[in-house]
Amino acid sequence: xxxxxxxxxxxxxxxxxxxxxxxxxxxxxxxxxxxxxxxxxxxxxxxxxxxxxxxxxxxxxxxxxxxxxxxxxxxxxxxxxxxxxxxxxxxxxxxxxxxxxxxxxxxxxxxxxxxxxxxxxxxxxxxxxxxxxxxxxxxxxxxxxxxxxxxxxxxxxxxxxxxxxxxxxxxxxxxxxxxxxxxxxxxxxxxxxxxxxxxxxxxxxxxxxxxxxxxxxxxxxxxxxxxxxxxxxxxxxxxxxxxxxxxxx
Amino acid sequence: xxxxxxxxxxxxxxxxxxxxxxxxxxxxxxxxxxxxxxxxxxxxxxxxxxxxxxxxxxxxxxxxxxxxxxxxxxxxxxxxxxxxxxxxxxxxxxxxxxxxxxxxxxxxxxxxxxxxxxxxxxxxxxxxxxxxxxxxxxxxxxxxxxxxxxxxxxxxxxxxxxxxxxxxxxxxxxxxxxxxxxxxxxxxxxxxxxxxxxxxxxxxxxxxxxxxxxxxxxxxxxxxxxxxxxxxxxxxxxxxxxxxxxxxxxxxxxxxxxxxxxxxxxxxxxxxxxxxxxxxxxxxxxxxxxxxxxxxxxxxxxxxxxxxxxxxxxxxxxxxxxxxxxxxxxxxxxxxxxxxxxxxxxxxxxxxxxxxxxxxxxxxxxxxxxxxxxxxxxxxxxxxxxxxxxxxxxxxxxxxxxxxx
Numbered sequence: 001x002x003x004x005x006x007x008x009x010x011x012x013x014x015x016x017x018x019x020x021x022x023x024x025x026x027x028x029x030x031x032x033x034x035x036x037x038x039x040x041x042x043x044x045x046x047x048x049x050x051x052x053x054x055x056x057x058x059x060x061x062x063x064x065x066x067x068x069x070x071x072x073x074x075x076x077x078x079x080x081x082x083x084x085x086x087x088x089x090x091x092x093x094x095x096x097x098x099x100x101x102x103x104x105x106x107x108x109x110x111x112x113x114x115x116x117x118x119x120x121x122x123x124x125x126x127x128x129x130x131x132x133x134x135x136x137x138x139x140x141x142x143x144x145x146x147x148x149x150x151x152x153x154x155x156x157x158x159x160x161x162x163x164x165x166x167x168x169x170x171x172x173x174x175x176x177x178x179x180x181x182x183x184x185x186x187x188x189x190x191x192x193x194x195x196x197x198x199x200x201x202x203x204x205x206x207x208x209x210x211x212x213x214x215x216x217x218x219x220x221x222x223x224x225x226x227x228x229x230x231x232x233x234x235x236x237x238x239x240x241x242x243x244x245x246x247x248x249x
Numbered sequence: 250x251x252x253x254x255x256x257x258x259x260x261x262x263x264x265x266x267x268x269x270x271x272x273x274x275x276x277x278x279x280x281x282x283x284x285x286x287x288x289x290x291x292x293x294x295x296x297x298x299x300x301x302x303x304x305x306x307x308x309x310x311x312x313x314x315x316x317x318x319x320x321x322x323x324x325x326x327x328x329x330x331x332x333x334x335x336x337x338x339x340x341x342x343x344x345x346x347x348x349x350x351x352x353x354x355x356x357x358x359x360x361x362x363x364x365x366x367x368x369x370x371x372x373x374x375x376x377x378x379x380x381x382x383x384x385x386x387x388x389x390x391x392x393x394x395x396x397x398x399x400x401x402x403x404x405x406x407x408x409x410x411x412x413x414x415x416x417x418x419x420x421x422x423x424x425x426x427x428x429x430x431x432x433x434x435x436x437x438x439x440x441x442x443x444x445x446x447x448x449x450x451x452x453x454x455x456x457x458x459x460x461x462x463x464x465x466x467x468x469x470x471x472x473x474x475x476x477x478x479x480x481x482x483x484x485x486x487x488x489x490x491x492x493x494x495x496x497x498x499x500x501x502x503x504x505x506x507x508x509x510x511x512x513x514x515x516x517x518x519x520x521x522x523x524x525x526x527x528x529x530x531x532x533x534x535x536x537x538x539x540x541x542x543x544x545x546x547x548x549x550x551x552x553x554x555x556x557x558x559x560x561x562x563x564x565x566x567x568x569x570x571x572x573x574x575x576x577x578x579x580x581x582x583x584x585x586x587x588x589x590x591x592x593x594x595x596x597x598x599x600x601x602x603x604x605x606x607x608x609x610x611x612x613x614x615x616x617x618x619x620x621x622x623x624x625x626x627x628x629x630x631x632x633x634x635x636x637x638x639x640x641x642x643x644x645x646x647x648x649x650x651x652x653x654x
Contacts, residue, residue: 059567059647080571087569098564098651102265112568114254161568 005068006168006200007033007056012065012075014051025051027223028065033169033202038195040211040231041204043220050173052220053204057090057171058082070168087115091162095174097154099146099161106142109133109160116165132160136190152183159190163199170194172203176210188213189237213237255574259582262554270586273550277590277630278597280540281623285598287536288619290605291529293612295522301444302518306381308484311517312340312474312491315508330470331508334458336498337474344476344490346483349377351475352458356466360414360454361426367413371427371454373461374475381477389421389436392457400459404432407451408440425454430464432456484513543590544630551583551638562642563650572643579642583635584628591627595620 014026026048033039043049054060055067058074061082067075074085086092091112099108109129113120120128130142136156146154155175162170172191176184192213195201203214211217212235219227263270305311314332334352341350354373359366372378376394379385392403404425411420424431432454441450462468476491478484492511499508555562562575599620602613 054648057567059651080573083566083569083571086567092567094651098560098567100561100564103261111565114258115565115569115571115574165569 004035005032006035006037006070007031007202008066008068009052009055010066010068012052012055012062012067014048014055014060015063024223026055026062029220029223029225031218031225031228033200035168035200036195036198037216038191038201038214039203039216039218040214041202041218041220042206042208042211043226044206047220048223049204049220051223053171053173053202056169056202057092058085083115084117087112087165088117089168091165091167091170093155093158093162093170093172093175095177097146097151097158097178099154099157101146104143104145105133105138105149105157105160106130108146108157109164111161112165128164129160132164133157135163136160150183151179152186155179155183155187156190159187159194163194168200170199170201172201174204174206176205176207184210185237185240188235189241192237209235252577255578255581256585258578259585262558262582263585266554269550273546274586274590274593276543276546277540277587277627278543278594280536280543280630281591281594281627282598282601283536283539284533284623284626285595285615285619286601286605286613287532288529289598289602289613289615290611291525291532292614292616292619293602293606295525295529296614297612298521298525299518302514302521304382304384304441305514305517306383306475306477307514308478308481309381309514310476310478310484310488310491311512311514312336312476312495313510313512314470314472315510330468331499332471332474333469334471336495337471339494339498340474340476340491343494344487346478346480346487347476348479349381349475349477351375351378351381352471353378353473353475354458354461354466354468355472356461358428358465360410362414362420362423365414367410369410369413369452369454371456371461371465373458373466374455375458377477378455378475381475384441385439386436387439388419389434392435397457397459400457400463402430402432402460402464403435404454404456404460405436405438406434406455407438407453409449409452410454411437413452427454427456428465432460484515488513540626540630544587544634547583547586547631548634548638550586551579551635552641554582555579555638555642558642559645559650559653562645563647563653566645566647567651575645576639576643579639580632580635583639584631587631587635588624588628591624594627595623598623 009029009031012026012029013024016023016025029052041049041053051060055062062075065075066073069085069089074082077085100111106126106129109132110125113125113128133139133142136159138153138156138160141149141153146157149157176187179187188210191201191203205211212231212233214231215234216230217227218225312332314330337350337352341347351374356371357368358371359368375397376392379391386405387408389405391405392401396403406420406425414420414425415423420434420437423434425434438451444450458471476487478487488511492507495509496507501507565575599615602615605611606613
């Protein structure tokens with residue numbers, strides 16, 4: 001188990017080539033994330049946090065350095081192998097939800113299972129999707145289309161979709177960026193609850209308040225880790241929701 | 250990835266843009282429909298010609314009198330009168346496999362009965378003629394070999410001639426005056442309709458060739474000889490034997506041209522169907538162009554669809570779709586469009602050719618093979634024109650695709 005380390009980056013670089021110019025986005029990042037952690041990845045735009053997130057999410061490969069996910073080196077895998085890793089071990093939540101339009105909540109949640117190696121029957125797919133939707137508080141809305149759901153509800157569908165394949169890591173890219181403050185807290189409540197049940201979460205955000213719901217904050221600047229430490233005064237979303245007046249973000 | 254859900258995804262994507270899907274499929278519908286209808290028309294024409302050639306009789310060899318050159322002027326086939334009754338008898342006697350022979354002379358003349366008269370064709374034949382051409386009588390009896398030997402004044406007439414002269418009266422037993430010679434009508438032939446050249450085959454009087462030569466036309470030579478061979482495999486050998494027999498009888502030295510022409514029914518059929526075959530290919534090719542245009546329509550729409558759904562592709566990739574999964578999905582969409590269009594096209598093509606058969610009176614023939622080919626071809630159009638957009642989708646970078654606005 002390697003001391004429970006789930007994600008290990010060793011001296012990861014990422015260089016983009018635009019014509020003649022080489023633009024370094026990540027310039028030597030080493031990072032370890034343990035199983036069960038809730039990490040907020042912070043930094044201004046251009047700090048390299050999105051690039052690092054793409055690498056963590058196996059959407060992109062590092063130019064140099066190594067990335068171990070669950071003890072397996074994934075830095076040298078090809079497109080198809082990365083797709084399989086994403087399907088099996090990772091779950092994504094995006095700022096703009098990225099749900100398929102005119103497709104029911106249930107079918108959106110089922111999506112990763114369609115590409116999964118395990119072959120489930122139609123009924124099994126349905127049952128699993130309904131269970132996950134229920135766990136994020138969407139029971140009864142399985143047949144709704146995204147256009148019939150609020151922003152917060154849409155993000156819950158996206159979370160359900162991310163969770164359906166029981167991933168090792170939940171990766172969230174500005175999950176509250178398109179949501180109002182109260183809904184943001186609701187989403188954070190779900191994240192904290194999931195984290196308590198043992199799910200590892202890595203969340204990109206540029207908002208200090210949102211980062212305060214995580215256990216640990218990693219701050220980036222100019223492609224390097226500037227600061228890495230535990231959150232001293234961690235916020236508890238569930239508590240805040242019980243005191244509506246205090247939930248101003 | 251499983252193929253079932255992929256079909257589902259493709260189906261849903263097509264339903265999401267109903268109008269667009271219908272219009273795209275319409276291109277294929279028109280293309281396939283045109284191919285089916287056009288090839289149906291071409292094949293129908295060909296089948297009609299073939300049927301008429303077949304009505305010449307089975308395993309028939311036709312021998313035409315040759316042309317001569319006199320003072321530099323060449324007469325056409327049959328102009329020389331080189332075939333004699335004795336030639337026909339020699340063929341009957343000496344060529345193996347021959348089962349029936351009919352000596353033929355042809356003329357046109359005025360015929361009359363009572364106060365009616367009519368200009369028609371006179372055929373002199375042997376009694377075998379009706380069997381060779383498989384042309385039974387509708388009413389009455391044919392003349393016999395005995396009638397031919399004695400040059401009796403008897404004849405059978407076609408339906409048109411019968412109607413023109415006798416109207417609704419029964420012509421059998423009546424007297425028909427041909428060049429003022431009274432002929433007794435023995436029977437009326439079953440109607441055959443128009444020949445491929447548009448000649449009314451029922452406008453005819455058939456009598457023994459001896460009677461025709463002696464009493465109506467005059468002369469001692471035959472226009473042609475119809476020979477029927479018993480066994481299909483002997484036709485070619487018989488053709489060669491007839492040629493050498495006639496060369497010998499006509500004293501044609503080696504190296505000189507024949508003064509007659511021998512054609513098998515098969516050769517005639519081939520020449521006659523060549524035109525309609527060319528027509529079929531031509532019509533099919535023109536229709537094929539519209540199918541091609543339909544295919545380009547599919548490609549166009551698929552490209553638009555890939556661009557529109559870039560984000561969707563990104564999401565699918567992020568949750569684990571491999572390039573192949575995306576490729577398959579878009580290919581299935583394209584093939585679904587084209588093959589659904591193909592099926593509807595086949596149905597509308599069949600309907601079109603039915604309508605043409607009924608209202609324009611064009612013969613059409615739709616074979617199972619042309620339906621199968623049209624369907625496979627339309628599916629292939631989907632694969633061919635769907636492949637490029639699908640590959641484009643599959644090659645997208647997931648990060649770029651997710652960021653696409």
